[in-house]
Amino acid sequence: MLIKVNRKELAKHIQIVQKAISQRTTMQILEGIKISAKENTLILTATDTEISIETRLSAIVEREGDFVINSRLFGDIVRKLENDIIDINIENYNMNLKCGDSIFNLSTQKADEYPDLPRVEENTEIKISAKDIKNIVKKTTFAVSTDESRIVFTGVFMDIRRDYINFVALDGFRMAIQKLEKQTGIEESIIIPARSLNELVKIIEDDEDISINISRNNIVFKFGDTVFYSTLLSGEFFSYTALLRDEHSISTSVSRKEFQLAVERASLLAREDRANLIKLNVENSHIDIKSNSEIGDVFEKVKSSEHDNTLDIAFNSRYILDGVKILEAEEINLNFTDSVNPLIITETDDASYIYLVLPVRLAG
């Protein structure tokens, strides 16, 4: 194999496939990137068996071939070189790399031993803008469970209906739902590992359209020169719609920032070892927030829109804050039913996002 390639382009594409390299793999070959050169194209592939990425760039290919090279070492070298053009020559699994006054000789591995990419039937295709994908990931993945023993809840449920898609994440204490209006023409539900979505958004660019294909075990995202594969989680998800009710005994609106800061201050005394407990007294035109620990207590008062009923309810402040601090709206709605049913938080001027927090039941 003998090629000439632009250094910056190669560095950029290595950085893309590196998102599929696991830090803690036990298979040595998976620490590598597979690089194939043919027809004046380099194809870079990496996989950790859950996420796989393939990306392409132009190069002058004087002799075709392929090889596997340690991802971190090769990435560091290409990033730190200075000249525009890199010459790579591979003979007998030995790479000779030249760039300006730098010469590297590195041993490579056989490309045959590298795992194949997943096979995906190209049937249904959904297009979502990168901006929407980033919003969905930001507003859902933080709410997934970290408990590996119930693996389906470490993923985001993608519930595709004919004219919308719901993205749902939950962990038994709270639930986040982002709805996307979209004429899909199909009805299908899958569970995507949250980790895959978090890696995906690191490499998509803001103005791209992402084309999505779904097969039995995989989801594929295509954008620019890159194809991003993720395995799906199999299992039964929670029937989340049962938790959503339209009628609430109290629906009131507050300034997002004021509410967030008041809960944050109350949390300073709501210690981890006591479940970050804060108590809310929802009065007719304001909400009092209280918390205490052995070192003292705190009282906060947040103005709210007027409403009829009052309620005393307690929460783990962390779960409230997680959901409130990712919102951008100036005003948010707080919808209460009673002291044992969830608080439903929405943005006042945008109904597409719903965040639901279970209260803490107090003894007595």
Add this chain to the structure above:
Amino acid sequence: MLIKVNRKELAKHIQIVQKAISQRTTMQILEGIKISAKENTLILTATDTEISIETRLSAIVEREGDFVINSRLFGDIVRKLENDIIDINIENYNMNLKCGDSIFNLSTQKADEYPDLPRVEENTEIKISAKDIKNIVKKTTFAVSTDESRIVFTGVFMDIRRDYINFVALDGFRMAIQKLEKQTGIEESIIIPARSLNELVKIIEDDEDISINISRNNIVFKFGDTVFYSTLLSGEFFSYTALLRDEHSISTSVSRKEFQLAVERASLLAREDRANLIKLNVENSHIDIKSNSEIGDVFEKVKSSEHDNTLDIAFNSRYILDGVKILEAEEINLNFTDSVNPLIITETDDASYIYLVLPVRLAG
């Protein structure tokens, strides 16, 4: 005690004294800040027994008094409050704090139990600009030893001569000397813990003059409203001037950036477990840098100014990089004697800084 204080000013001064709060103290009182209110001034004090800081701000003091409060909790509360004015009332060691719609009740500790500040005789005084102090700290503290068993080498040696001061740090592998021209009128040498200097530069502002007083066991830095105390390390320092020679078999200059990048690339194969070994062949108009490991080898060539002799010499690349990457000069001088004596690195257009690296002796 009853006071009214500007929230932002208080937050800023808490942040200053927090630099003296240790994360891992076993004395509970040292997790606290001591606050004294008198004559319309708040005096904040904190200490970890090595570093002590006192800082003052104006406040409306309606009833004088003093107390100790947990530094982190109090700092977090003040930082997260929203209104401009904080009212604090302390009765029977209970603090009542009000700010806008927030009310905190916190227990405090007796100020009598807090350690006293060091006593310092105000005799010699040296003034150094904040800019010079920052430069000295940046160019020396990285080179101190981390070996606590030889405690004097974890400090920076401040060697005060009548018309200059040398700041010296070394760890047995390399040595950094920053010289400051200054009419001090005295001759005295002290050792300042590197940690103290690193904390000091976090709180001094660029346009300040720092007034320095030295007594038997302490050094005191005064600036603005703040006094920063550090204990000194006692013991014999290394007679560093013996290592400095003016005659070298090779004195050559290189582009700092080119040399740094070439050493960085060579280091990618110079592995930690093999002492980051790189080999330099100093030729008449260029320096070849080589390194290898089981995965491959690398050759780099850096242009240098012409000179007569040639030399083969080996280094731990980390020690070269540590000293080169903090320099700003475009061109640096490399001064070699032979393969067993140190390389002396200086900036071509500024003789005030000297960085010295011992070579690695190769077998055979």
